[in-house]
Amino acid sequence: MPPTPRDADRPQDLRFSRMERLLGGHPIRTVTVDGTSARFVTDPALVRRILVTDARHYGKSELLQKARILSKSGLLAPDDARHRHYRRLAHPHLRTTAVTAHTPLMADVARATAASWRPGQPVDIQAAMCRAAGRIALTALLGPTTGATSDQLTDRLAALSWEMITKPLYGRAARARRPAARLRQAFTDFRTPLARCVTDRLNSPHPTTHYLAALLADTGPAAGGALSGEQVCDEAVMMLTAATVTTASVMSWALYTLARHPLAEEKVLKDLAQPADTDTDTAARPGHGHGPPGYTLRFLMEVLRLHPPVWITSRRTLTHVTLGEHTLPAGTDVVFSSYLLHRHPAHYRDPHRFDPDRWLTTRPRPQDATYLPFGTGSRGCVGETFAWQELHVLLAALAQEWRLTLQPGTRPRAAAHTTLHPHRLLMIPQPR
Template sequence: MQEVDTPSTVKGVPLAPGDIPLLGHGPRLLRDPLDWLQECGRAEPVLRLRLGPRPAYLVCCRELVHDMLVGRVNSFDKGGSLLDRARDLLGNGLVTAGHTDHRRQRRLMQPAFTPARTDSYDEVIREESAALTRRWRAGQEIDVLPELTSVTAKILGRTLLPTIDDRDADHLSDCFQILLAGSFMRAAMPFTWIHRLPTPANRRYNRAWAGAWAVADQAVAKARAQSTSSGLLHALITAGEADPEGAFSDEELRDQVTTLFIAGTETTAGTLAWLFHLLTLHPYVTKRLHRELDEVLGGRLAGPDTFPRLPYTRAVLLETMRVYPVVALLTRASSTDVDLGGHLFPTGTDFFFSAYLLHHDPTVFPDPDRFDPDRWTSPAGPAVRRAFIPFGAGKRKCIGDSLALTQATVILSAIASRWHLTPAPGSHVRPRLRGTLTPAGLRLVTQARHSPRAGCGTPSQEG
């Protein structure tokens, strides 16, 4: 891959390991992203990347990443090749919008994500979680990620986007699986002429793109037509009418639908899929988790009243997000000339940073590849708080972080209280980074657990 030596190519920044002549770093990013990121983490604080003709840089140091996201947030905006592809997919929604649009969008959406509103979604989360576990049968082989994606999509539809029915939610999930993979491929291998060829993969991508946006447009039209509609979409319509900057257009509302759907399904489902995979590898953690759920819940599902009494359950979730952050790679673009790591970068420079890389920093997390929920049983220190960014940090931190943790805790309690999951014969799990970091090939077999009756509070036996 020929990189153009432009004024924005900063001299003296070392090249990241794994560069392949003509192709750059794209193949390593697609083939073995986690090993490659760890190699980068052992190199320099800032590394030069070859991902197309535009110069880009990987920021590996937690202090520099914190500086980008929090300390000098006004010097960096959403940008870079990954975000360009995300905008193709999601439009100008809350995740992809620049700072100016983001302030307005977040202000209008914030009321739907207050603690009181998040708690009000609990009943729906519990109903859908219980329905999922009732559908399973003992000895059944489960394709875990699609099952979890389906339940999170149903929850999102009933709480935030009620004008999307279950069938449309499933269709959106299928479309976004294709679109996420295709968008990441296009960011890692940005040869635009390849993606215009009439290949089967490009045709699938184009059909999925048209299908997803059609469902989102339909959801917006229904929300406008139903004056008594509930959910975030209707709230945005009514709030926007009174906003001094004007109401949301249909196009802006559609962008929020696609953004919320991706952010509200793929991330939680991916985290839970990784969690159940890790539990199969760590039976001692599984026993401690089961014991806490049985003693505290006694066969019931978790809820806001019981969350404070489930510290180990929360620790298991946090440690899962540390080991396998679903949003593993993000980008920013400098909006001014900036100094990072002793190098002066001009306005418009693209920067990558990785939650996975920071979460595996051995100076912050000793023995970082070890799955150890006890890391989170005591308060986190400043270094941990800066390095641990599964939801981002600063002004652009995920607006739905509390809702995501609530949803994940309830679904986890529903599954783990009723089922013990073991690896399916011949299954081989491998990490796959295609927009989100998910476990490919994760198939588990259900074993019924003998859960106690609700209220008895006695530990259950292993199935």
């Protein structure tokens, strides 16, 4: 950005080095996206104002077409009161105690994924990670289902997640009929069997304690009323897809990074071989446990710094606002990139270098916006605690079982679509 005509035709080829060159040194710069003028913000302090301090003055923006096909009735509702209601509803199912209860499920899925690979046979890593993350999300948020139904839902959620991961955000490709048709078909293919699950839960005499059950029993916020059965189904699709695409993208980068950095791989394996610390093992995320984070967590933190799945975000001003030295009228689109914030030379020494040990002395602080892998503020990712533990468990099972190398002749590149993911990541597993 600002996109040239070539970039608008091929947003997947967006060059981050060009973004850094054009936007570097400018805390706010005017850019044009699909013919719409917007303000691109690169100053973390100003991003914090957008997301935290003055968040009430900013609403959702449709400038970047991320999730138009998904539900906007619950957690993605533009109305703050409605969003807060469904955030509170989801929180008990995603907080630390719930994550602890779901850790054995994560481990079972991770072991099953590792057991499905064969020595020397190429693995489509992103497809495998979509299936693993999807299986975990389905069971954690919907509760157990029968074998055949579980397999069908997992396969179709993985297919939908891949279409979402590779969905262009802007330009002609974002408006093309063929990708949109594939996404709509994948959405329908998954939503149809999921709707049957929702109906079964409605008719079941046995109450459950999963998030879907909470949605079905909810009476809604004070204003707006409860979700209809159709909206509950759409909300479930949104939650499941969001949980799958982000985890799949990050895990793909993590496994790729292990292959690229043998010394880091050696340190991760050594760290994983140590006896588990209960404080950190059940809540493997920054800020938990005693002392500096262990090496595996530092490794994941660095993967997320360099490859944040939600790499770009847009908001729209609801009123006249002052942002830095600029006065922005209501209706102004504001864009910022966690990819650029995470590589800001003023905040990270040698910012393009993969260095997990930088987190021994650098600690991410909620009061700034220099590290935003899960966002921040009232609309930050509600599943952050769940995600950190899931990444840790999946990485441990796969890395300890297999040594992965890139398939000869392949050179994965960063593809900037709905999530930042490695394009065509085929890897060869060999037993440890």
